[in-house]
Amino acid sequence: MLRGEEMQSNEMVGKYIRKSTRQNWSEADMQEAIRTVENGDMGWLAASKRYGVPQATLRRRAQNRNKRVKGSKKGLGRYERNKIAHRFRVDKKMAGWDWLLGFRARNPDISLRSPEATSAARAQGFNKPQVQKFFDLLEQTVAEHNIGFDRIFNMDESAISTVQRPQKILATKGRKQIGAITSAERGVHTTVVCCMNPIGVYIPPTLIFARKRWKSELIDDAPTGTLGLCQETGWMTGELFYQWIKHFIKFSHTSQTNKTILLLDGHTSHKHLAALLLAKENGIIMLCIPPHCTHRLQPLDVSFFGPLSTFYNQAITKWLKNNPGRTVTAYQVGKLFAEAYERSATMENSVSGFKKTGIHPFNSNIFPDWMFAAASVTDLPEQNEAENVLPVHQLPQTPQPDDTAVILNEEMCNALDSTTRVSVESIIPIPKASTSCKRKNRKRQGTALLTSTPNMEEAKAKAEEKRIVLERRAKRQQVTKNLWVDESNEDEIIDPFFGVEDDDDEDPACIYCNSLYSQSRSGEVWVRCQICRKWTCELCL
Template structure:
């Protein structure tokens, strides 16, 4: 069968209005058929056929019936088109074979006439798919970009909303403008460029283009740009153990050069980056700035955060796996930067035959590309499309959140979203828009009913416009949009050295994000519930003992290990701690509420410095798994500020310390922690 048909005659090109007028002149005005056919340029036999049909039925069609073999009506094909578009926007697009299989299922479940080959192969034909794509030019066969499940589902309305809440609170608190809002991010460039397309002989199977070497060396470029369109001098990390000034030959003016064996940014080098930011922006507590960046571990070193705190730098980290949407540099700067760099590297290879690109030429190549990519228009556009500045929390439409709707869960007879968010332990449970919001998204209603059109049946035949296909019959086995299965929720405690916060505020106030307040509120509520339960237990015991005919006898032998008097003497008692009872170098017991739970957990900590009741700097220890009541310092120092309300007991001085190289880091307390969950 010919897929591209070329018309060879003019048959069937007479407009329906002209054909109807010619037929009426013959039937109603009595003009001869040959004369009318000659005057109007219509075939005599064709006019004769329409005249006969008109005499039998005056409502007959005046155009050729080219759709007698069409399987789906125009309405049905539009529904199928909407389904394919929505599935693609959800990153679950259908291949050509899957689309053919979907068309066969749709036709069979709706009892539509189809060719016999469809039924034999259980698949729609290739010719149908070709014609379907021609009839719907808004569809095309594309090569999608591989996107991880974490990235597609992490970008949801709840997570992005929390980020904008943090950003808005910091903007209102610091009262900064676009000139004091910055974005920081790294990107890698190698000494081997990506070759461009070149003109070559047609029909040649293999076309080559010269590159510097087989495998290149990585140079990290750290860009810092402001929402006003200003680009600070970048920072370049070279893959060397020791830095040399010759590395920056030809680099952009003011560029800072660093060296690391891997060529990547690390926590030690990021201190120099933070110092570079402070020096170039003149930031201070009186003239603060806001920096948005991803939460890579190299950005969260204690030294860099302390430097940011001392110089009025407020750091807001982007939600994980969302930088492809919320990072201004990724959106509008680094794409052009890599394209311009490849062009410059290719031009260098053409101008210098036989020479390779090393790290000593990277400075001049990056300089030419950076000046073209980091333009004010590109930078301002990056902040605008991410909604950071001008501040716009509604910059992302419903279609951009469609990939995260795969993990949505239906909520029948559920409380409102506001009540759910305010419930204890539920702040992190709703990570995606509700099912009702997803169904109200543009294109979502038509896309969900594509295969069997069940919702059209519920609306009634009179409410649904049909083409010449008539009504449809439906089944309950619908082909729905992709939906993830329910996953088991695993309760996990606080990881060692893990920071769960998204806003790393470095101002004087420790609780600007509200994270610590919400946890403290949960802890107070949990303590009240525990107190109520303890108060009810004696009453329940008395009532139960009075109802039983025989008393319950307890074993009171002296050898019974149930209880010990020494345990009572050394048992720790929880309660409010006075501010005067604590001092630096003393050990305390700090209370936490586990994430997504109301269970209480306790950590032993050593007080380092005391500011006020809301600024007590402590160093947390970890409980040993082998020795009872022994605690050790973690490999990575875990220092954080706590409130006085979180401290529940002051521990006595350690009674023993290790003296050998294996045990000298251990600290032992002569107290009985009882059933407390000490970690």
């Protein structure tokens, strides 16, 4: 690897010895010679001797017959055509170490950095139109309902485990492998729900344990007021979110006369109809953050969950040292989480999170243009819900620089001489997405008020559709048990509820999940029973 100190050291630059006297003239002399010839003061030969420039080169430059460079600027000239060695690798089309060191010396504002890993979805989602729409909707909602900044809350879920992530330690040089004790190889997942506002007020957290039956001992040593819930997978669901809304109402004292804005992401559990109705009845205005923008727009992600994760790992490590031979289970999670929560739930973290996201103090221009550079590959406009958007994984790729060299073509090499300073974008332009390939029928959920009338009506429609599907599924399962075969005609199946089944049904429904064949995924296998002649998808078997 190349160290920064070595990159800036002149000792790293090789002692290059020119093998030719070509292009040893200066650009200033060439420019004066061209001007003299064009004014008619001297001829080609006299001007070349007077200013010390080659006559043939002066003639080509003055008559603009050089295909590579224009005017008095230098280029590689005939070095490459005559196969004379130069500082650029012709076979690999790559600049050498000497050029890279010289380029960095000529451009001190460019440094070697480790890029932050950004998923394709975040690169596409965090774009300027979406962010501006969020700030406009937030400002409009605050003004319309006359809500103070102390009534703006942000809630989000995060995951903790019974297995900590080992921290860095000091060790002797030369050791090939350094080990650290962890609680187990695979941990038990627990969801943490936190909520805070811009003045350092925290709603007591919620812990969702991955288990079927609840035991009060799980939160004996948890932070005061903690809401304990359980679910088989340990993830947030619509029913659990309804319980959390009641918990939030209790501690925030929200009502129709004391409304609050609740900022949260667009997870499907946050659109549970019962939770939305309860929130609207108690004056909670739920504002959805644009998708894939929570790493910038969600205060909890910006300033709280990072310290919480660090302190929680430290708490587990300390517990393992004080309890040798034991492992962390769900019964220790509450106590360990309380230790980390008390250190991270500070006013400083809360104020910093809302300030860095531009929510309070309100600043819709908090993010500079370079933060949207990752989204500029698609140049996405403001996205409507039914808009077709190109998948990021199908974007054309362009060569990118690594830590050791910059890939250059011949034209770029000619333009980069010892006196020219260029931007990185001129060397490696940002790729542009093609509009020929689009994802069809892709419904996108942007920033919106989840408790508004249109969203509430949509949630009611989805709940009613789900109820009908569940009732239909229950009827089919009951009827399937009563199917019998007519011995006189084994090919005909008599269904006591639906009558004689049509074997030529082009769009059958699965007898277990009730999903239609036309709605199945590409490549999904369907199986037909030889007795009842009913169809089912392979995943339900």
